[in-house]
Amino acid sequence: MITRSFLLLGGVLVAALSAVAEVNKVETLAKDVYFHEGDIGRKGHCNNGWIVFKDYVLVIDANFPSGAEDVIPKIRQITDKPIRFVFDTHQHGDHAYGNQTFADLGATPVAHEGVLEAFRKFEPTRWNDLAKNRPDVAASKPKAPTLLFRRDMIFDDGEHRVELLHFGVAHTHGDGFAWLPKEKILFTGDACVNGPYNYAGDGDIGQWIDTLAAAAKLGAEKICPGHGPSGPGDVLADQRAFFVSLRDAVKTWKDAGKTAAEAKAGADPLKEQLRKNPKIERYLGSFFAAQVEKAWTELGGEPFPK
Numbered sequence: 001m002i003t004r005s006f007l008l009l010g011g012v013l014v015a016a017l018s019a020v021a022e023v024n025k026v027e028t029l030a031k032d033v034y035f036h037e038g039d040i041g042r043k044g045h046c047n048n049g050w051i052v053f054k055d056y057v058l059v060i061d062a063n064f065p066s067g068a069e070d071v072i073p074k075i076r077q078i079t080d081k082p083i084r085f086v087f088d089t090h091q092h093g094d095h096a097y098g099n100q101t102f103a104d105l106g107a108t109p110v111a112h113e114g115v116l117e118a119f120r121k122f123e124p125t126r127w128n129d130l131a132k133n134r135p136d137v138a139a140s141k142p143k144a145p146t147l148l149f150r151r152d153m154i155f156d157d158g159e160h161r162v163e164l165l166h167f168g169v170a171h172t173h174g175d176g177f178a179w180l181p182k183e184k185i186l187f188t189g190d191a192c193v194n195g196p197y198n199y200a201g202d203g204d205i206g207q208w209i210d211t212l213a214a215a216a217k218l219g220a221e222k223i224c225p226g227h228g229p230s231g232p233g234d235v236l237a238d239q240r241a242f243f244v245s246l247r248d249a250v251k252t253w254k255d256a257g258k259t260a261a262e263a264k265a266g267a268d269p270l271k272e273q274l275r276k277n278p279k280i281e282r283y284l285g286s287f288f289a290a291q292v293e294k295a296w297t298e299l300g301g302e303p304f305p306k
């Protein structure tokens with residue numbers, strides 16, 4: 001059956017199978033450096049990473065509490081060193097609501113200061129909304145990061161080096177990247193995803209494009225996105241190309257004096273047009289109309305009519 005499907009569908013099926021196979025599996029990227037693609041489809045989980053230093057473990061993203069519970073035993077299978085730090089790449093629930101779960105193990109949540117500002121701005125409202133539908137959130141409690149950086153923070157024990165970096169507004173106002181210069185691995189949080197997962201409501205698409213350009217200067221050879229499978233350095237360029245194509249199209253409408261209703265009507269045809277570009281096709285999904293409206297309002301357009 002699989003052989004026959006292979007013949008029928010060729011590369012599409014191979015890609016689908018390899019993507020499925022990676023979810024919830026620990027991927028060893030380099031000595032002491034690990035990536036774990038979370039189950040976003042069924043559980044809403046984000047991706048995680050972890051780096052085993054001489055004395056402790058640094059975890060990338062706290063995930064939801066249930067995502068933290070998924071990944072902690074997998075870290076424990078690899079090392080019994082203490083999980084001392086958990087880095088929230090941004091404040092969203094699927095990346096930061098597991099902070100208390102990690103804190104219960106003795107870890108300190110670390111983040112760009114914009115993450116703390118977002119906790120103060122949005123919580124506990126968003127937490128309480130999600131807790132209605134997520135038992136894991138209902139059973140835990142919000143915990144903001146307490147160790148903060150403005151531009152960068154460096155972990156270096158002579159063997160491993162991880163630089164936490166902020167390049168400006170992107171997916172949120174507090175996006176942090178984790179850069180491993182020796183291995184040329186970049187953990188991006190949701191500033192870069194690998195699939196149709198770009199929620200733009202808390203960020204700024206115009207600034208996002210610039211932030212991705214700044215991150216690209218690192219020269220990463222391996223990208224560990226916030227959602228979707230890990231990939232080569234091109235993933236960062238593809239993510240940026242998606243937003244550039246979207247924003248350029250919306251800007252031509254704005255410059256041509258189109259109305260909000262006309263811009264709204266243009267979203268579906270634009271989606272089909274962008275689908276023809278194989279480098280960005282995978283970014284097109286159910287968020288597309290909202291992404292178009294976000295780009296439109298950033299350019300000074302009125303919100304789309306209901």
Ligand SMILES: [Zn+2]
Pocket residue numbers: 046092094095190226227
């Ligand atoms: Zn996310």
